[in-house]
Amino acid sequence: MRRGRRGNFKTRLFIGAAIVIFALVRNWSQREENPYTGRVQAISLSPDQEIAIGLQSAPQMAQQHGGLHPRNDYQALIDNVGNKLVQSSIAKKTPYKYEFHLLADNKTINAFALPGGQIFITYALFSKLENEDQLAGVLGHEIGHVLGKHSNERITDSQKWKTIVMGAGAIDMGQIAQQYGHGQLLQNGRDDELESDKLGVHFMIEAGYNPEEMIGVMQILKAAAGPNRIPEFQSTHPDPENRIEKIREAIRKYKKAS
Numbered sequence: 001m002r003r004g005r006r007g008n009f010k011t012r013l014f015i016g017a018a019i020v021i022f023a024l025v026r027n028w029s030q031r032e033e034n035p036y037t038g039r040v041q042a043i044s045l046s047p048d049q050e051i052a053i054g055l056q057s058a059p060q061m062a063q064q065h066g067g068l069h070p071r072n073d074y075q076a077l078i079d080n081v082g083n084k085l086v087q088s089s090i091a092k093k094t095p096y097k098y099e100f101h102l103l104a105d106n107k108t109i110n111a112f113a114l115p116g117g118q119i120f121i122t123y124a125l126f127s128k129l130e131n132e133d134q135l136a137g138v139l140g141h142e143i144g145h146v147l148g149k150h151s152n153e154r155i156t157d158s159q160k161w162k163t164i165v166m167g168a169g170a171i172d173m174g175q176i177a178q179q180y181g182h183g184q185l186l187q188n189g190r191d192d193e194l195e196s197d198k199l200g201v202h203f204m205i206e207a208g209y210n211p212e213e214m215i216g217v218m219q220i221l222k223a224a225a226g227p228n229r230i231p232e233f234q235s236t237h238p239d240p241e242n243r244i245e246k247i248r249e250a251i252r253k254y255k256k257a258s
């Protein structure tokens with residue numbers, strides 16, 4: 001027996017719509033205000049889960065970058081600056097366990113944070129920094145990713161889009177949904193960077209560092225990119241000029257408040 005094409009389409013449309021609505025309702029129910037940034041975001045992991053994921057992935061991340069750097073004095077400086085930023089800011093009031101690691105990698109200019117507080121900087125980036133304030137800028141930015149719960153939010157986002165793509169697939173619109181979702185994730189990734197820059201500037205001021213040096217960090221990243229090569233730290237990042245402009249805004253805002 002052959003079913004009419006229209007009836008078939010109606011059924012698929014109904015199923016597809018139900019799946020998309022499920023994804024949106026679930027995402028809506030996951031929304032909550034971040035107590036440290038005040039921003040409402042959809043998240044699906046508890047702080048304990050974030051910390052566990054970070055601790056679990058940390059050894060592998062280190063291994064991908066040649067392991068930890070052997071110089072204890074450099075590592076001590078990084079610990080010192082990182083802890084100063086945490087102790088003098090709202091980061092101290094979070095349940096996260098902040099740990100700062102210098103990676104041996106001397107080729108990849110990069111710094112990154114895992115959920116829950118594991119923070120890394122490669123020697124390639126560390127060796128380009130001109131002063132302690134710039135190091136504070138990099139680490140402050142990464143602390144911003146942690147308490148901004150950005151990984152948590154992106155994991156939750158991609159779950160949402162996976163389900164939406166499945167639902168849209170019922171009426172052969174999966175690919176369009178996927179492209180749209182990908183664009184959204186990239187845009188949100190850029191917003192994360194801007195929020196982390198802003199938080200980083202705030203932490204720098206609170207810890208007594210010169211926030212202008214965050215601009216110095218941007219210039220180092222820009223110069224390191226060269227005409228064709230984009231360092232990983234920047235690959236999902238917004239245009240550096242736009243970032244610098246927002247950093248200047250944040251400096252004006254937080255300097256006035258302090």
Ligand SMILES: [Zn+2]
Nearest residue numbers: 141145193196
């Ligand atoms: Zn970042």
